[in-house]
Amino acid sequence: MNSFDSPETAQRLLDAWKAMREGKLKFPPSLQSHADELLAAPLTASGLVDTKGMSRETVLVATNFGAALLIQRGETLKDKIHQPTIAMDEVQVELFALFSSLFAALTGRSVDLVKDEDEIKQRMMWRVKYQPDVFANSVNQVIEELSEFYNRHSINIYQQAKCFGGMRLVTGGQRRFGPSALNAVRITGLYADTQLIPDPIYPFISSDLNLNAKYLQLAIQLFYILHLRPLVDAKLPVPAVFIFPSFEETLERNDAHTKLGLEQLAIRLISPICHGQIQSLEELFDYSRKQQTAFLDALMPSGLFVPPGGKPGIQLSADEAASQYLKELEGIRSSPILDQMKRAPTGPLLLNGVLERLRPQYHLFENSSELGAQALLSQPVHWHYFEKIAQANARDLRSKNVISDQALQTLQAVQDDSLSWLADIPVTTLVQLISNNEHRWLREELNKYTSQLASTGPIDTNEMIKEVSHGLASLVQRQRKSLKDIELKYAPKKAAVLTGSIIGAGLVASAVMLPLLSPLLAVGAPAVALAGAASGAFIGYSKEKIGEAVEKRHAGQSMLGVLATVRPS
Known part of the structure; x- marks a missing residue:
């Protein structure tokens, strides 16, 4: 395992290593031996420079060059942040206008006239078959416009996301923005002031996600996020939703702090089920392969592996879990990646599945901390991992300066399946309710029903669901009486x-x-x-x-x- 003085040292080494391979950095002739040594160094499983075969002098030289690159990058970033920009609500409106244009370019139809994912698929297949040139040109044009938009505004948007007050929530814990995430936003909009939502389109533009049918998956993401456009176009004084780039793929690729953080999280959460001392991802994968039976026997009852589409608490055999994992990725992952996963032994395959669950959770914790917002999730399986990570890191589930235990439990309760009818409220109606501050009124009213429960000590989730359901039923009865x-x-x-x-x-x-x-x-x-x-x-x-x-x-x-x-x- 590497032994770094700090994440900063790891970052400087990685920057120097990448710059040399890309031809952006050259050592003077007198230091050529150190350059050769650095170029020969491999990367670890977490993507950091493996220093085991490097001399101390080479590490020191490379670190110094990396520090210079960091200063240079910081100056460029400073220029971007301080560029004059239009009002941020206008930036959000422009972003959604581009989303709408891209959806129309992909499907040949406005999002308001498309009913579901099947229609998206049919329309895109028709355009690719009968209008390939028109399809390619129109899509590429909007993607270029969107890329230019992100280059101009992404840093400023992220900075603005730190500036909101009131009950501010940041969603996450998942890679995609689908029906469950949309319903959660609509329901939570009845209660919270601002929901900060990681931009689900930015990763498609900034990174290679190794996806199958990339444009189809992009169109589906656009379809769901565009349902929120009325909330953005309303330009409310306190925005109900605010879309920001989370930079997750970029950070995982380039940022040493993120790489180390993900590795440490995995070791802290998974190593207790392994015999012996596990100190790196390499050792974790090595154990899952060489001690596969012991690893799987401990992994399956631990609740650490839940396949995509699965629910926590359901016991599967290792073979059943692997089969379901691969089945859920059909049509989602690119064929080369999926073929590689199919050839992997069951132990490393399921370990990879756990790591894929942890990555978005790690970023949610980071965004919550950076943005000063309460983390919020939309599915029980994501809460399951969120709670496990909080326990492993000895962290609270809530941001104490943002939200109370009572409010957090209420938010979890309103997302229970028994209250899914709350998502039937049209977004246009939600705009009117928020404009009239009705969401704050509802928050105060529900607090009256849950305050006694909150005052008695730790809150049981099922009891909170009962109280919230009772409160909503009482409010509806009040309306009927009115x-x-x-x-x-x-x-x-x-x-x-x-x-x-x-x-x-x-x-x-x-x-x-x-x-x-x-x-x-x-x-x-x-x-x-x-x-x-x-x-x-x-x-x-x-x-x-x-x-x-x-x-x-x-x-x-x-x-x-x-x-x-x-x-x-």
């Missing part, structure tokens, strides 16, 4: 209008039928009077009915009204 009160309020007025008018009309009708009585009623023109009485009744009734409808409409547009509309009966 509508009933509105009906009762107007009922006497409508009755009075109709009764008075009907009596008048009835008397007039009698006078018409009995002409001898008309002088006593002082009615000179019975037919005209009858018409006037009838029309007056209808006008009076209509005014009361309109008043009732207006009050009901206002009530229906409130948070209570929306909840009552979407909640299953």
Whole structure:
């Protein structure tokens, strides 16, 4: 295992190693022997320079050159950060406009007119078959525009993501932004102030993700993230959602701090199930291969491996787990990568599966810390790993300066399957609710139902789900009572209008039928009077009915009204 004084030393060595291989750095002739030694050094499993075969002098020389490169890169970065930019809400609007253009270039259709993933696939297959040149040119053009946008704004967007106040959350724990992530954002928007969302499109533009049918997967990501466009176009004073580049692939490729952090996390979490001292990823893979039976016997009951699409707590044999893992990657990973995985022994294969689960979790912890936001996840399996990592690192699940235990547990509760109906609220309606600060009202109301539970000590998740469900049911009942009160309020007025008018009309009708009585009623023109009485009744009734409808409409547009509309009966 390498022994670095600090992540900074590891970073400088890596920078020098890469710069020499790319021809961007040359040692003077007097130091050529050190250059040869550095070039000959391999990389470790975590992607750092392996110093075991290097002399101390070469490490020192390479580190000094790496420090100079770091200073140079820092100056370039400083220039980027301080470039004058347009308002950040305008930048977000521009980003989503580019997303929309790219989706249209990929499918030949606006996202609003596409219903599901199957239609995306069919449309793209048709364009590739019948309009290959148009498809390629239009897609490449928008991708160039998007690349240029990221070059101009990505650093500033990330810096801006650090500046929000209120209840700010950062989502993550997964590589893709799909239906579950979208539903989580829509539900959490009913409660939180700002949700910081790692840009799911940026990795497609900045990195090679080794994907199969890359453009199809890109279009699917665009399809789901574009559902949030009304929240962005609204330019709310406090943005409900804010998309930022997480730089995950770039950091994993180039940043020594990230490489070391991922390696240390893996060792801390996985080494306890291995016999002997494990101090590096190489040793971890070596153990999983040479001691495969012992490794798998300890891994499967530990809960550390959950295959894609799987749920925590379900016991599988190692062979079943490997089969499901590979099956879920069909059509997702590139063929060369998938073929390589199929040839791997079961121990290293499942170890790789655990590492793939840990990577997005590591970045979520990092983003939470960097952005000063509470980490939030959308699926039970991601919470499962999040909690395991927190335990292994002796870290709290919540950011104490951002959110209370009660609020975090409430957010977890509203994402339970039993409350999935909350995601049925249209995004356009969510915009109106947030514009009127209804999300803060709901937060305060739910707190009333959960505060007693929170005050008794550690909060049980199932108990919190019950309290939140009860609270939402009570609020919906309050709304239904409010509508009933509105009906009762107007009922006497409508009755009075109709009764008075009907009596008048009835008397007039009698006078018409009995002409001898008309002088006593002082009615000179019975037919005209009858018409006037009838029309007056209808006008009076209509005014009361309109008043009732207006009050009901206002009530229906409130948070209570929306909840009552979407909640299953």
